[in-house]
Amino acid sequence: GAAMVARALWALLAALRAGWCLLPQSGYLHPDEFFQAPEVMAGDILNLQVYYPWEFLSSSPCRTVVFPLMTSGITYWLIKFLQQLDICSNCINSYTLLVSPRLLFTIFSFILDYSVYRLAPFWEADPWKALVLLAGSYVTLVFYTRTFTNTLEGLLFALLMVLVSSRKSSGSSAEPTSSSLIGVITTAGFFNRPTFLAFALMPLLYWASLTVDSQKSIKTLINHFLKFILCTCFTAFVFITADTFYFTSVSLDNLYSTNKSSLIDVIVQLHDKMVVTPFNFLSYNLNPHNLALHGSHPRVTHFTVNGVMLFGILHILAIGAGFKMLKKYVRQLMQVRWCYRGSPGLLVCSEGSATLLLFYFVPLAFLSLFSHQEPRFLIPLILPLVLFSASANRAVKWKLLIVLFNLLGALLFGCLHQGGLIPCLFHLEQLIHSPASSSHPRHYTLLFAHTYMPPRSLLNIKKTDVHVEVIDVAGAGEEALCQTLEQQASNFTCSDCHIFIIIPGTVRATITKCGVSFKNETLIFPHLSMEDPPQIPVLSSGNWRSQLGLYILELNR
Numbered sequence: 001g002a003a004m005v006a007r008a009l010w011a012l013l014a015a016l017r018a019g020w021c022l023l024p025q026s027g028y029l030h031p032d033e034f035f036q037a038p039e040v041m042a043g044d045i046l047n048l049q050v051y052y053p054w055e056f057l058s059s060s061p062c063r064t065v066v067f068p069l070m071t072s073g074i075t076y077w078l079i080k081f082l083q084q085l086d087i088c089s090n091c092i093n094s095y096t097l098l099v100s101p102r103l104l105f106t107i108f109s110f111i112l113d114y115s116v117y118r119l120a121p122f123w124e125a126d127p128w129k130a131l132v133l134l135a136g137s138y139v140t141l142v143f144y145t146r147t148f149t150n151t152l153e154g155l156l157f158a159l160l161m162v163l164v165s166s167r168k169s170s171g172s173s174a175e176p177t178s179s180s181l182i183g184v185i186t187t188a189g190f191f192n193r194p195t196f197l198a199f200a201l202m203p204l205l206y207w208a209s210l211t212v213d214s215q216k217s218i219k220t221l222i223n224h225f226l227k228f229i230l231c232t233c234f235t236a237f238v239f240i241t242a243d244t245f246y247f248t249s250v251s252l253d254n255l256y257s258t259n260k261s262s263l264i265d266v267i268v269q270l271h272d273k274m275v276v277t278p279f280n281f282l283s284y285n286l287n288p289h290n291l292a293l294h295g296s297h298p299r300v301t302h303f304t305v306n307g308v309m310l311f312g313i314l315h316i317l318a319i320g321a322g323f324k325m326l327k328k329y330v331r332q333l334m335q336v337r338w339c340y341r342g343s344p345g346l347l348v349c350s351e352g353s354a355t356l357l358l359f360y361f362v363p364l365a366f367l368s369l370f371s372h373q374e375p376r377f378l379i380p381l382i383l384p385l386v387l388f389s390a391s392a393n394r395a396v397k398w399k400l401l402i403v404l405f406n407l408l409g410a411l412l413f414g415c416l417h418q419g420g421l422i423p424c425l426f427h428l429e430q431l432i433h434s435p436a437s438s439s440h441p442r443h444y445t446l447l448f449a450h451t452y453m454p455p456r457s458l459l460n461i462k463k464t465d466v467h468v469e470v471i472d473v474a475g476a477g478e479e480a481l482c483q484t485l486e487q488q489a490s491n492f493t494c495s496d497c498h499i500f501i502i503i504p505g506t507v508r509a510t511i512t513k514c515g516v517s518f519k520n521e522t523l524i525f526p527h528l529s530m531e532d533p534p535q536i537p538v539l540s541s542g543n544w545r546s547q548l549g550l551y552i553l554e555l556n557r
Contacts, residue, residue, distance in 0.1 A: 006128035013135035014113070020414065021106040021145045024099050028418035030376060033146045034455035037068035038076075038101045042457035045076045046092060049461045049468070051453070055281075058247045062281040064191045065246040066239055067152055075100035094429040094458045098422065101147045108155055109144040115158035116386060122165045123356055123387045130390035134382065136402070138409030139310050143379045149193050154380035156189040157199045161359070161383060164207035179224045182207060183231030191239040194278045194285075198366035199380050202359045240276055248273040291372040301373040302364055309375050311382070312405040313398045314389045321388070322357050353391060359384035412528075418452045420527025420550025424502055425458040427522065427552065432459060432468060442496040445488060447471045449481055449503045450532050451550070475531060482514035485555075489516050492557055499555040505546040506532040511553065520554035 035053045043050035055062040079100055083091035116134050120127035134140055144151050163178045163185065186204065189196030211224050284290050307315035360381050367377055389395040395402060431437070432444055444467065448454050453472055461468045473484055488499050501518075503511060504527060511518075527550035528534075534547035 003128055006132050010113075010128065010131045010135050013132070013141075014110070017109065017135065017141055017145060018103075018106055020141065021102050022099060024095070024102065024422075025142065025145070025414045026419040026422050027142065027412075027414045027416060028421050028452050029143070029146060029413060030148075030374070031453045031455075032376075033148050034457070035453070036063060036149050037072040037147050038097070039455050039457050040065075041068050041072040041076050041101075042097060043463075045073060046080055046097075046457075047463050048457050049459070049463050049465070049470075050455075050457045060280065060284075061243065061247040061275050061277050062284055063149070064239055064243055064277045066242050067149070067192050069242075071104055071152075072101040072147060075104050092460060094426045094460055097458055097460065102145055105147055105151055106145045109140065109151070111155045112140065112144065112158050112383065115162050115383060118162050119165055119383075119387055120390065123353075123391060125387050125391040129393075129395075130386050133314075133386045133390055133395060133402075136406055137311070137382060137386075138406045138413065139379055139382050141406075141410055142414045143376060148376060148379075150376045150379050153189060153193045153196050153199065154382065156185050156192065156196065157203075157380040158383050160185050160189070160200055160203050164203045164210070166210075179211075179227040180231045183228040184235045187232045187235035187239070191236070191278055194281050195367065195377070198363040201366070202355075202362050206355065240274060243275045243277050244273055247275045285370070285372075288371065291370065294372050296371045297373040299368050299371070299373075302368045302378060306373060306375040306378055307364070310378055311385055312409075313401050314385050314395065317394055317398075318357060318360055318385060318388060321353070321394075322361055325354050325357060353388060356384045356388040356391075360388065416526050416528040416548075418527065418529065420504075420524040421451050421454060421502075422458070423524050424550055424552060425454060427524070428500070429459050432461065440496065441467055442498055443494060444468045445471065445497070445499040447473065447484065447488065447499065447501045449473045449501065450475055450507045450529065451502060451504065454502075478510050478513065481510065485511070485514045485516050489555060492555065501551075501553045501555065503551050503553065504529045504532055505549040505551060506534050508546065508551055517556040518553040519556040520552075522552040523549045524552065525549040 035051070036055070039050045040052060040056050042048045043052065054060055056065075076097075079091045079096050082088055112134060113131060116130045117127050119125075120130045144154065160182065163182050166178075182204070186196075186200050189200060211221065303319075307319075363381060364378065367373070428444075428446060446454075446459075446469070448471070453474070454470065456470055459468065459470070471484070471488075473481060476484065485501065492499060501511065505523070506529060523546065525545055526548045528548060534544075538544065538547050
């Protein structure tokens, strides 16, 4: 009966994950969910006006183009193809531009569910309890349905854990046979985000210990590691070649026509232009000055803040269990009594829980070495944490707290956090492409202040269209904001010009000091800006809706 309830609950939560993606979710987590893939691909494939982040400029390529092409790129090619075939006349719009890449990521997110179902028996956890914990986490519902490179990192980490954890039907450890796939996934993860090595370290050590223990012949052992190295090199070659062609705009036809020489000369030219994005990424991020530009945090932020923010009581329980096991092993070490059982070798002492804790805390410790620490960097750790929490019924007595925590997280990050910006872009796209605008061309100036960076692609404006201008002043102060507004007002000369200011309700009062007037106001609710948070006394008054809203203000002539 309990198993049937758990299955039904998982099915319900899985349907919620897909349905909420299609709704769509209005919360805006971080600019990287747009500017690390969809925005770039919308410009390249759909020829839309976009903002190219510095990581994708040919002068400083720090992100591989392979995964953006395989995810957002494929979905945009599909909707472009459908529109060209006249299957739907309006396939390309703000809704499809937002939802189609997210839907693909949502489908991919079920790799996590598959991994938990496969891994739970191996790590002595209840499969359906683990699946409910996973599917009910707001991290799965919100972060794993967004187009982050961290999402792909989590999925590749899950596949790696499945590959290194194998067991025969008899219960003994199986002989590892997936050396080639392990090499491919490790390299792909490294090119997606070089931090993947922090997550892959313990699974790779675990796999290496299994391989060494299970092989009777040194020849077979060498064969396993040789397959791993060869597949690693081949995968790296594929990524480097793709990135080189993308960032240097090299084509083989051009190389042959300009050189008119041998294949060796072509290879030499390609070598000179070679782009290795992970090395550029590491070179940039290992510089403390560069990291400080993105925000510096105390080294304990992941342990004390981000882990709790993402996983709540599960993170706290894991810390408690980690300290208990550490204390136990130190005592055993001092008494010179080892807990080694003989299988599966190097890493498993007395129970699988210790290994799962290593899979959780070792990556967390490595990521804590860097001063820039954001919560999303830890989302791949949900897999070992769920498996650990579902074993020995650790999470059962905290059931109510877990439910309340995830409801609050889903509401905050899935709906409220910068939640007015995406509906605002939907509204502006409809306004710009309305029949009235199409019959009488108008010029639109859209000025965004104190919001996250707006993804221009959702406005669905072609690169050839010069009638729309987007200005992002970010968190400009009162003086700079008023100066920009006055400058726009002084240039307000044409009869068909429309200037819109998009600003949170918490900063609305600042605009009134700028000496400009507005003829139309649109309030989009809800919108919570943590950079300009609402004041508690105002929230308790009748003006709370304005404080939790985003304004679209049209400048008066």
